[in-house]
Amino acid sequence: xxxxxxxxxxxxxxxxxxxxxxxxxxxxxxxxxxxxxxxxxxxxxxxxxxxxxxxxxxxxxxxxxxxxxxxxxxxxxxxxxxxxxxxxxxxxxxxxxxxxxxxxxxxxxxxxxxxxxxxxxxxxxxxxxxxxxxxxxxxxxxxxxxxxxxxxxxxxxxxxxxxxxxxxxxxxxxxxxxxxxxxxxxxxxxxxxxxxxxxxxxxxxxxxxxxxxxxxxxxxxxxxxxxxxxxxxxxxxxxxxxxxxxxxxxxxxxxxxxxxxxxxxxxxxxxxxxxxxxxxxxxxxxxxxxxxxxxxxxxxxxxxxxxxxxxxxxxxxxxxxxxxxxxxxxxxxxxxxxxxxxxxxxx
Numbered sequence: 091x092x093x094x095x096x097x098x099x100x101x102x103x104x105x106x107x108x109x110x111x112x113x114x115x116x117x118x119x120x121x122x123x124x125x126x127x128x129x130x131x132x133x134x135x136x137x138x139x140x141x142x143x144x145x146x147x148x149x150x151x152x153x154x155x156x157x158x159x160x161x162x163x164x165x166x167x168x169x170x171x172x173x174x175x176x177x178x179x180x181x182x183x184x185x186x187x188x189x190x191x192x193x194x195x196x197x198x199x200x201x202x203x204x205x206x207x208x209x210x211x212x213x214x215x216x217x218x219x220x221x222x223x224x225x226x227x228x229x230x231x232x233x234x235x236x237x238x239x240x241x242x243x244x245x246x247x248x249x250x251x252x253x254x255x256x257x258x259x260x261x262x263x264x265x266x267x268x269x270x271x272x273x274x275x276x277x278x279x280x281x282x283x284x285x286x287x288x289x290x291x292x293x294x295x296x297x298x299x300x301x302x303x304x305x306x307x308x309x310x311x312x313x314x315x316x317x318x319x320x321x322x323x324x325x326x327x328x329x330x331x332x333x334x335x336x337x338x339x340x341x342x343x344x345x346x347x348x349x350x351x352x353x354x355x356x357x358x359x360x361x362x363x364x365x366x367x368x369x370x371x372x373x374x375x376x377x378x379x380x381x382x383x384x385x386x387x388x389x390x391x392x393x394x395x396x397x398x399x400x401x402x403x404x405x406x407x408x409x410x411x412x413x414x415x416x417x418x419x420x421x422x423x424x425x426x427x428x429x430x431x432x433x434x435x436x437x
Contacts, residue, residue: 119163119178121147128161132242149180157243159185179207183247186240194232208247216253222397222431225253230393233435237386244437251435253400255428257375265374266328267336272297272309275335280309280323283335288313288419295323311337316412319346341368341376343412344427348378351406356399357382359389364403370430377428378403385436393433400431 117123124147125139131151138150145163159182165174184205191200191210204211212229216222229251236244284293293313298305309323321342326334345366353364361383367375380400384392407427412418416425 119145119147119161124149124161131245149182151243154240154243156189157182157185157240181205181207182243183208183210186236186243190232190236190240193235194228199228210247210249212249212251214251214253216255219397219401222253222400225251226393226397226433229433233386233393233437237437241437247437249435249437251433253431253433254370255377255430257373257377257428258425266326266331267324267338268327269305269308270323270325270335271307273307275309275323279335283323284311287337298322311339313412316343316346319343319350339418340413340416341366343410344376344378347407347410347413351403353399356402357395359384359392362399366427367430375428375430377430378407379430379432381432381434383434383436393435396431396433400429403429 121139121141125137128137128139128149128151129135131137132153136152138152140148140150142148142160147161148158149161150158159180161178161180164177164179187203187205187210191203195203199214202213204213214221214225216225229249233249236249280295284295292315293311295309295311298308298310300306302310305322310320311323312318312320319342321337321339324336324338326332326336348364348366351364353362359382363379363381365379367377367379369375370377370379380396380403382392382396382399407413407429411421413427414424415421416423
């Protein structure tokens with residue numbers, strides 16, 4: 091343990107020294123290096139480079155007279171040890187987006203589009219399969235247009251679309267809990283809790299052994315109806331309910347089902363991910379993230395097929411009351427887990 095602390099101290103000291111005394115790694119940008127960089131993209135003699143200030147250059151590709159963007163030098167971090175290093179970014183996708191996006195998206199839809207360096211991020215809330223179908227059609231058309239008419243500009247850039255269903259009702263109790271350790275809870279208390287919630291004889295439980303690293307010492311529970319989907323006991327930290335037993339059934343069942351979804355039946359790509367998410371982009375979500383990456387031109391039909399996979403995922407989840415009711419097995423509070431589908435396109 092002392093060695094870990096010592097290593098952390100050394101790294102901290104290096105970062106402090108690097109931030110104030112060591113020159114950045116690499117070479118600063120020059121008009122010559124910027125010109126060489128952009129000529130690799132557009133071809134020799136096919137781009138004008140104008141220095142605007144010490145760290146900023148204006149780029150004007152002659153084959154694309156409507157495109158004019160800037161490259162700026164920055165100080166970032168590089169290497170295993172995060173020492174300062176020269177780097178750069180540009181706003182070409184923001185410039186390109188302002189030209190292309192209005193051809194396919196409404197003004198209101200464009201309000202949900204963000205730009206960062208070489209990325210266009212399109213975040214849209216969806217409530218139905220039809221919403222997803224319409225927006226995916228627009229995404230497909232925009233990418234086709236961008237690739238056909240502005241391929242050199244968009245090369246190596248990304249368009250990332252987020253099709254996010256709204257979060258459903260989630261009981262506040264899910265926020266206030268910590269793992270329950272078996273050695274600190276009597277068997278009678280565990281049985282009493284599980285009998286009252288899931289019915290006598292409808293479950294099994296055990297103390298997680300030392301080889302179960304992530305949940306070592308906790309109380310693992312399995313319902314007879316879902317023998318291969320464990321969840322865990324917890325104690326409430328909510329004011330007025332501290333120490334009372336609760337459990338992680340709802341979110342753990344979402345994790346379990348997401349991992350068991352037969353995604354390869356709909357898309358065999360290794361770039362498809364399906365996983366449960368308690369937190370999504372900084373907020374509580376308690377849903378499923380379906381993510382698909384592809385490089386434009388290497389595959390076809392990916393955006394359309396992602397819709398098919400998403401619909402199949404919804405049908406699959408709808409079969410399980412355990413994730414469609416936040417109070418299972420009473421099944422009084424419907425709470426279908428939302429799906430957020432993310433499609434990342436690299437040009």
